Amino acid sequence: MTPLPRPGTLSAAKQGSGAERETGTIARTVLVLRAVAQARQEPTMKELADTVNLPISTMHRLLELLMQEGMVERDDVTRTFRPGFEFFRLGSLVTHRMPLQAVARPFLDGAAREAGESSYLAMLDQRALKLVFISGVESGQMLDYRVPLNVPYALSTGSSGLAALAWLGSDKVDRVLANDDPLNRRDHPAIRRMLIEIRDQGYSHTRGQRISGAVGTFSPVFDGREQIVGTLGYTVPETRFQKKDRARLAGLAMHYAGELSRTLGYPGIWPRPASTYQDTTRDEKS
Numbered sequence: 001m002t003p004l005p006r007p008g009t010l011s012a013a014k015q016g017s018g019a020e021r022e023t024g025t026i027a028r029t030v031l032v033l034r035a036v037a038q039a040r041q042e043p044t045m046k047e048l049a050d051t052v053n054l055p056i057s058t059m060h061r062l063l064e065l066l067m068q069e070g071m072v073e074r075d076d077v078t079r080t081f082r083p084g085f086e087f088f089r090l091g092s093l094v095t096h097r098m099p100l101q102a103v104a105r106p107f108l109d110g111a112a113r114e115a116g117e118s119s120y121l122a123m124l125d126q127r128a129l130k131l132v133f134i135s136g137v138e139s140g141q142m143l144d145y146r147v148p149l150n151v152p153y154a155l156s157t158g159s160s161g162l163a164a165l166a167w168l169g170s171d172k173v174d175r176v177l178a179n180d181d182p183l184n185r186r187d188h189p190a191i192r193r194m195l196i197e198i199r200d201q202g203y204s205h206t207r208g209q210r211i212s213g214a215v216g217t218f219s220p221v222f223d224g225r226e227q228i229v230g231t232l233g234y235t236v237p238e239t240r241f242q243k244k245d246r247a248r249l250a251g252l253a254m255h256y257a258g259e260l261s262r263t264l265g266y267p268g269i270w271p272r273p274a275s276t277y278q279d280t281t282r283d284e285k286s
Contacts (some may be wrong), residue, residue: 025062028054031085032062036072038267042080047119101135103250104260107232109257112137115234115249116157119256120147122160122218123230128152129168129176131231132159144234145214156180156191160231161217163204165216166195167220167228204231207238215241217249219257 021196031052035044038244043051049059063081070086104121111119120136131154138144155161155168155176165176173195179189198204203219210216240282253265258270 032083042082107256107260108137117234119234124164158210159204160218163218163231166198202254213238219253221257222261224264
């Protein structure tokens with residue numbers, strides 16, 4: 001699959017003779033900012049220096065510059081560092097000016113191009129517990145399905161919804177299923193078992209649940225708070241889908257959902273291990 005550029009890495013062309021230019025003051029300052037922002041716990045100066053492989057003297061100078069600009073703050077008691085107010089202010093401005101559709105577009109383009117199938121991003125409405133498709137890239141195939149955008153869908157039907165429902169708490173799962181179509185309630189035990197499988201494998205795969213004759217393969221997208229925010233994946237006509245396509249599309253969906261999650265600040269491992277999912281055992285026993 002096509003690798004996406006990783007923040008903080010140097011291309012082969014820039015390594016070697018060009019490495020000194022890449023590790024100039026600006027580049028090193030960005031490395032320090034990234035290390036402070038991504039740290040699970042507020043790091044000490046030595047921990048930061050070890051993380052970015054810089055001498056303590058250089059780290060001290062860069063941190064002093066960043067503190068002067070309000071980008072980093074120091075706890076004088078613990079001697080640790082954290083993002084400063086100005087860092088948060090600038091991050092908030094960028095977030096408000098760049099909607100999720102714009103952030104996700106390169107990942108949807110890559111997913112559609114590599115699979116040769118239409119890719120879609122759906123966003124979770126936490127208040128209504130519904131799913132809304134907000135962006136998509138069409139494949140150009142003669143036979144294809146066009147998923148309507150900005151229409152709320154139930155979480156209990158279709159791979160895009162189930163891939164989100166699997167990462168909600170038991171109370172929200174109960175609410176979703178309680179409000180489900182009465183005709184579907186006989187399937188609720190199977191749905192609960194399916195949610196366990198989705199968490200184990202990292203994606204959801206269904207046939208003809210929301211759109212007759214369509215096969216869906218979607219993977220969850222998480223944000224910097226490690227919360228589910230939506231799903232990314234494919235909708236493929238069943239007449240074109242072959243059994244061998246499942247593993248390929250699942251792998252691509254997880255790859256691009258994972259890259260988008262990391263871009264949104266998700267700090268964890270991808271695919272996210274089901275063992276990290278904090279929940280009661282009520283769903284599993286139903």
